[in-house]
Each structure stands twice: as structure tokens, then as C-alpha cells.
Amino acid sequence: MQTTLDDSWNERRLRRSDVAVLVLTSALLFGYSLFGGRPLTMHEGVLPQSAREMWQEGEWIIPLSGGRPWLERPPLPQWITIGVTSLVGTWDVWSVRIAPVLMGMAVVVMMAHLAAGCFGRSVGLLSGLLLATSFEFTNYAWLAEEDIFLCAVVTGAVSLFAYIEFFQARGEVESDLRFFGSRPWSVWGLFALVGMTNLAKGLVFGMVMALLPIVGFLLLSGDLGRIRRYLWCWGGLLTIAISVAWPIAAWFRHPDVLDLWTFDLFGRLSGNYTAINEPWWYYLEALPVALLPWPLFALLGLGVLSGKGLRERFSPERFFVLWAILPIFVFSLASGKHHHYLVQCLAPWSVLGAIGLKRVGEWIFEAPQWVRSPVAALLALGLPAAIAIGIWGEHLAGPSWLPTALLVGFPVLALCLGWSLRTRDGVLAMTTILTGVIASYMWVYTCELPPRDQCQDDTAFLQQVNDVVPEGTPVLVNADLNSMDAFRIHFYLNHQARCLHNLSFLLDERLEGDDFYLITRRRDAKKLTRIATIETIEESCRSRRESCPSDRLTLFRIHLDRSLPRLPGPTRVSPMQAMGREKGPVLPNPF
Template sequence: MTEALWEDRLERRDYLILATFCLILFGLSLFGGRPLSIHESVLPQSSRSMLADGDYVVPKKGDAPWLESPPFPQWATVSIASVIGRCDEVWIVRSGPTLAAMATVLLIAWMASAWFGRQIGLLSGYVFATTCQFTRYAWLAEDEIFLCMIVTASLALFTKIELSFKSSSREVPQPFFGNRNWLMLAFFVVLGMTNLCKGLAFGTAMAVIPIAGFLLWNADKQQITRYFWFWGWLAFLGIAISWPLAALVRYPDVVDLWRYDLQGRLTEGYIGEPIWYYAQNLPWILAPWTLVIPFGFWVTRYEALAERYSPQRFLWCWALLVPAVFSLPDGKHHHYMLHAIAPWSILASFGLLFVREKMMEWPRAMRHPAISLLTVATPGIATLWMLRDRLPGPEWLPIVGCIALPIVAMTLTWLLLNKSLLVAGRGLFVATAMFYAIGHVMAGQYFDISRHDANFLTEVNSLVDSDDSLLVDMSVSDLRGFHCLFYLRDDVETLHNLSFLRDERIEEKTVYVLTRFSHESTLNEFGKCEVVLRSEETGREKSIGDRMTLFRLNYNDDVKRISSANVRISPMQSMYRSEGPFLGKRL
């Protein structure tokens, strides 16, 4: 890589202002009123269970193991919850992702400034922070943002290593068992940590793919052999396989789950998508900066294609190889690309500067903000008004949108074309952040599909007396049980499926059961049941039968109780990827 522009690197105040911007934008999710989504509830509730039972190896779903992915995100969440003393509020479980997202942005800003100077460094940080997919996951208590931070940290260390090598030192041999500096050891340690988040080997692949591509493209034997280091790979393996081995000792059949996930995604069509899936989805993933990215490729083309070791070449490897390689397996999902947004953000920064420079050369009349009324506001208003009956949310929203569009269009045009680059940048990113903030609050109030479920569960807590037994049917879906447990009180009991209503540990004659409305007939096999409360709407419901419902069940006297003491729930069964176990006959 080319020598860093250290004389033009970011200053402390730059990091401070950028960190404050991130904390305000990402921290909105802590108090913005938007509930946990179903998928999002996995990390908070498994962390809550980990804090309660002290088992830091095996995350839990009720009483069952949840071994889909390594527990670094749970460890981080529990660390924060331990300081606070509890793990039962949305703001607590989203604090970790907020901090991880901020750290990731600062790492990207440092990398970009080390390569290209302060201006591109600052722009890259703000562009990355306001990229649609990254902002979205910075708001969520999910493990993806922790992995994104670790992958970015490993690539930042790789960057630091490459920057530290001058052209004169590239020819020095690096023995396999020899010594390396602390940066090299830190790189392998952090690379090993990529296997402690998300699926096994997934994060490691995210980091290794751009590195391998860059090294192979440079075709420099000395550069490649620098990373053939026995002690580094030993450190990597020691960290990468530590949790899988610990989980394997406790649950030997967890291999079935890992094989199911990995093989299913690779060749068996699990969450299968066509090979062009990422090319089709990257435009919205990278919004609102998508249109300027091609100009970023154009600006960096010469250095990327012609200069060995150039940071532009590494950017291209990072941006292009990750989606290309991950397009080959059957299984694909848009959030996989979260970990490869950074290089696109840096390229977008080049593109922004290029586009602004060209626009500043236009005739003065074409640069007048009023032009945006014709080119942006008018088509936007026409589209909004034609679609007004199809838009979700309050009736007044399209009207407000039509009024706001001309103001927003003129303001953004004025900011983008302001003679002061500082004013243009600040205005553009503050306006973008405000747009996100308004959208986040509006979604929580009107659009979020989990809001009715969260309100329903809160009402369940108030209806069921603390002396009454509340049972949660975890088989309603593989993830919804986490959501129910997080919003309910600590002493609820879990049922792996409704056959566990026969469990002899249930001694009460009357119990409350939380399950889907369609399961009423199954409950009637155990006694007389009645509906106490039903959710106004359950996320992704296909019919009223899918709605979460609170039943009061009075057991029949002839129900035979069965001991569950020797019943084992396997990792596959915990995720409902294999049937059973059942207590007595299957219902």
C-alpha cells in the first residue's frame, strides 16, 4: 500500500465530533420507542438468560440450548448489563450495538484518513454512518453489528501492517517460525475473534476474502509469506476454535446443527436466492449514496488497476470480492453485506467530491436551488400523491410529504452546492441523520410489525397475577419465543411444545398459556380453555389463527402427568429443525 498521509490524518476533535454524531444517531434506538423485532429479540433474551444462570458457554432459549452461533455478542451484552445490574430493558440491550457501531465508524474513518488524508477520512466516516443498511443494524440489538466491528478491526490491523512496510523492507525474508511485531500478533488474534460471532467461519471469510484477493493480485511472494507465521496461526486457531470445542464437549450433537446450517446455505437451498441477488440488492443497501459510487470507482481506477500495494486496489478487492464470493453459495441474505459496506462508503466519498466538483462547474443558473423544484420536488410530489392510498401510516403523511419535498429539495441542493465544503458536508449529513431519525420514530409508531406484539405482551404482564402460572409455548416459531420471554416477567415457564402441558412439574389446576389462537383446539384436549386476550395483530400473520393469544386453561382431572426430568432437547430440536421431543403422545 502507498505511504500513509500522516501529516493530514484525522485530529482528536474529528474523532470526538464523529463519535458524538454516531452516538446521537445510533443512540436514538435506545429511547426512540421502537420495540424489539422478533429476530432482534434473540440476543437480548439469550443474554438475559446468561446473566441469570451464569452459563457463559451455552446461550439458552428457555431451558433449551441455543447454539446457532458463538456467544461473543452475548458476552458483550452481559458485560454492559452487569454494570447496570439487569438486562430487561430495550435501552440496555441496544447500548452494546450502539457502541459497536460507533467504534466501527471510527475505524473506517481512521483507515480512510491513513490512506487518503483527513478529508476523505471524515467523509468516509459520515457516509458509512449514514448508509441505509449500516444505520439500520446500528439500531438493532443483533449480533451482526458486533461481527461488523470485529471484521473491520481485523482489516484495520491489516491496513496498519501494510502501511508500516516501506518499499525497501518488502524484500526482507519472514521465516515461518520467526518473530513478528505486535501488530501481526494482534491481527491474528482479532482474526480469530471473527469466529466468535455469527455462524462458524462466516466472519473469518468476510475478513480473509479481501485480504487474500489483495495479496494474490499483488503477486508479491514476500508480502504473502509475511502472513505465513506459525505463532500467528496458532493464536488464531486457539481463539477461533475455543468456543466450538467448549460447546462440542457439552453438546456433541451440535455438529448436526452446524452441518445443517453450513451445508444448507452452501448447496441445499436454505434461504436460497439467485446468483444475482447481491447485485440486485446492493443499490438499496448502499443508499442514499448509491448513485455516486460509480464515480468513486472511476476516480480510483488507475491506482487500483496499475499500482501494486495501493489502498485503492485493496478497496476494490474488499468491495467487489466479498459479494462476488458470497454469490456462489445457495444461501444469501442482504444483511450478509453489512460487513462489506465500508469500502463502498469510501468509494462513495470519492464520488461525492467528484460529483460536487463537476456540479460547481455548471453555469450559475443551473446551480440555483430553485432548479430542484423542477428536477426533484415535482416528480417526487407526483409519485407520492399517486401512491397515497397505498402508503401505510396516517392519512396526513402524504400531505406532509408533498409540503416538505420542495423545502427539502431546495435545502439539500443549496447545501450540496455551497461554496464551503465544510458547510456542504455538515448540512448534508445532519439532514440525512434527521431523515433517518424521523423515519425511525415514525416506524415505531405506525409501521413496525412488532409494535402490536410488544403492546400485547406488556398487557399480558398486567393481566396475569404474579401468583398465577404463566406458560409460554416456544413452538409458535423458532424465534418468537425469545420475543415473548423478553417482554414477560422473569418467572414464566417455557413449553418446548404443547405436549409439555403434561409435565408433572405443573401442579396448578388453572394456568395461563401463551400460544397462537389456532392452538385453542389442542388446549381443549387438556381441559377447558378460554381466551383472555388476543394480540391486535401479530407480525407476519397470514390469518387470525396466527395471532398470539393468552388462554386460561383449567385442567381436566384425568390428564396424565409425565416426568420431563430425563427429556433432553437437542440443539437441532431447540431450533425446531428436527422434530421432538414430545412428552407423551404427539399432539
């Protein structure tokens, strides 16, 4: 079979130039979030602000929300965020997104190396590029959220297992299979990484995600010798020690955190956590979207590998098929589902996509020359795109010159693709495709996402608050708005924000003074007039998920009624209360 890929592409390791391509591509695409100007999304406020508050308070165990315990998730992402922002020296929107960019790059390079070792250099390089440009992966490498951190740990654990199984010398691994014996560094690392999955996001969740392909492969292999490598006392103790260290420390400080973890974990399984309940087929619909623009290639790759995967028990083909399917199948059994749970599953699908894309490329390179001509590509791709832009171009979000640029750009890319196919130049073909994909992502980030972001007007409001309130004057923030909104408000107001668990705490005897600035909803004005004289200073043009104008964030200047008694406030807020999963505590109601 003739292709333009020389024999070196079949080497089973990446070159330095390949790694450089992956790093530069990932840095360009993921790093665009550092300078694209998009404000923090609603979910993004949690990690940066809880990390900053831990750093400011010198608290390394309990993530904080306005001084309250935020124990939904373990603090590994906060620790990494603190480390990166400390090196940078600033807590800004761009600086808190550096760590997710680095995590995304690490996963891309890791998977490319693994795929190259199993299926050859060309598949390895393609796997990294497809993973980097998969919609769900790109999106979470842009965002300062925990998902990409968990993805890095889970992918690291499963990849290290694959290294042990497929690349490490058998004698080194099997030199001592006793339960209390010794194991090489790679096995120590595997057990450590499995334990670390419990530090990245949600207890048990990440560990199950990592263990499903590992345990599934070992059990289906039916080889007791392979299984005995991992039946190891010291490794098991290491995993347990790492995985339970933080939960135990958090429990000692807040024993009632068990209520929160029980609600979150078992609520997702049983359906009691109704906000994320989805039908069993949810991931069958969500996965193709998460893999865009590569889902058809991934499906083809699944078919290509399944044959050998079914026949050969110990093959990489079987392992990657199991890694792609088992987590999605098992997590489909739970009532609670969300598309961001797929981030941890995309790595094996990128390898399947690379295999499918390479197979399609081989078919096209062997097609008649008229099919591979620049004219055919221009007619098949460039002309329809130009017609679509001519019809709908004026409705595209972005600058006025964008339709013209697209009218020129799409035909040029089509001609380049056609030329690469005619000359059987796989590198030029992939470069052309990736140029179009990455340019599309940048357009989406800059032009399409901002108008859809319901936090835009609230962010502008918070920036106005910083301009209006005199420097050094604290602003009270009613945290009884939405637990995640409070994080964003505190982040943008920086050190000026002070948390009120709810409005009843305005009469807390620990609150000194009578005159304050307060951020809450407009609808709270009537309540406030019962205990204070109020003045409206600023208001958001539109708040996230508002049902009417009274839901809008508003800055009030208030003067508390001196005749009202100040009350002793509660000494603590429980983890369930801090997250809004449980009411209270409330001071004797002044309203």
C-alpha cells in the first residue's frame, strides 16, 4: 500500500519534533483562553476563588467560600492553582487559567506517547492532535475548573498501567509476585496515581473511572499471573493512604461533612440529586458532541480495533476498546449524568479517532486522482461553504470583515487540502484540517461564546462596583444568592468582598459599624428597608438566569437602624449549609 508516510512514521515512539508540534498546537489552542478576554463563567468562580482564599488564610486542608467550608471536592486542583499563580505573582482571570492549560498539554503529550508505543508514531501524533482539538477537551482546557485536573490524574494512572502491561520488561515486573514482596517503580507509581484520583474531584468518582479499564482488562485476560502483579499489600496500603488522607483530615475538622458526601455520591446514583438526572442513553448523545469534529473517525476506529480486541486477550487493541467503552457503560447506570464526566473518557477515543482517520486517509490516497484533485476539493468543500457564508454570513457573530475573510479562507483551505490529497502529503492534509479547526475554535471563543455567556453583564457590574466603592472599603456580599455566584463576586471584588451567609447576618454583633455597601438581589430591597435606610448605587443590566428584573445583582449603600439589637451569630456554618444544600443557620428573623 503506497502512502507518502515514510517508514519512520511507523516507529513506535515520538520524535522530539512530534512532541514540539503537540506542545505548540496545544499551547496555541488552550492558551488562547489566557488572552481571549472571556470572563469567568459561573462554574469557573469556584476553583480560583477557593484557591485564593486558602492561600490568603494559610489554609491547606479545607477549601473555603467566604470563610465557610466548601467540601464538595478535594483540594488538589486548588494546590496546583496556588502553586502556579504564586509563580506568576498575580491572581487574575488569565493567571488562574494557566494550570488547566498545562494539565491539558500534559494529557495530550501523555496520550500521544502511549498511542505511538502501541500503534506507531503516526497514530501517536494524530491521537494527541485529535484529543487536543476534541470539543469537550478543548473547552475544559480553557476553563479554570477541576475536570481537566482529574482527567490528567486518571489518564496518568491508566497510561502507566498500559506501560507496565505492554512495554515494561516481563522479568522486571514479574521478578517478585509475592503479596508482601517488592515491585518496580512503575507499579508504585500506578498505586500512587490511583490514590491521587481521590484528591482531584469528588470522592470515589475518579478512582472508579481509572480502575474500570484496568480491572476490566485484567479480569477479561483470565491470566492469574498478570493479576498477581497488582495483588500487592504495600501498593494497596499506598493507595488507601493517599486516597483517605484528605477525607479523614476534613472529617476531623467537620464531622458533618459525611452528610454532604453521602448526599452527593448516593444522590447521583439513586436519582435523589434531581438536578442532573438524565436517561440511560444520555452519553450516547453527548459523546459525539464531546468528540467533535472527530466522532465518525472514532467510531470507525472502534470498528477497526474491535476485531483484534475480541480475538487477542492481551492486545493493546482490547485494552483501548475497553478503556473507551467500560467507563461510559458503567456511568450510564447511574441516574446522575453530566457531559463534563466525559472529559476523563476522551483519551482512548482520540486514539480510536486517529486510527479511523488514518484508515480514511489511506483509502483516499488510493482513490482515483480526479477524486483527490484541488478542483474536486474546491467543488465539494469550498463552494458549499462559500454559498452558506453568502446566505448566512451576515448573521455570524464577529467583526464586519469576518464573512469576507471566510469567503476567501474556506476556498483556500479546500484547495490546500485537495493539493495535499493529490500529492499524497498526509502532513499537509492534517495541517490544513487543523488550521481550519483551530481557527474555528478561536472564532467560537471570541465571537460566539461571549453573547451566550449569561455572566457577561454581571461581570461588567462587578467591575463598576470596583470603580464606585472607595478603595479599601469592604463590600458585603449576600452569599444566599447562589453558592457559585458568590465565588465569582468575591473573585472580581478581590479583598474588598466580605461574606454574609445570608441577610439576617446584617444584625450579627460581630459586624462592626452601621454603614455598608451590600451586593444582593434587587428584590431584597423591601426586606432591607425594615432594618436599614438604603440607597441603590449600581445594578447589573441582566443577571444570570434571571426570570425578571428583580433577580438582578444590585449594589446598595445601607445604614442600619441603630435601635435594632445586635444578635450573637452562630460560630460555624456546616458544609451542607455552605453549599446551599441545607437551610440555615439564620439569626432570629428581623424581616
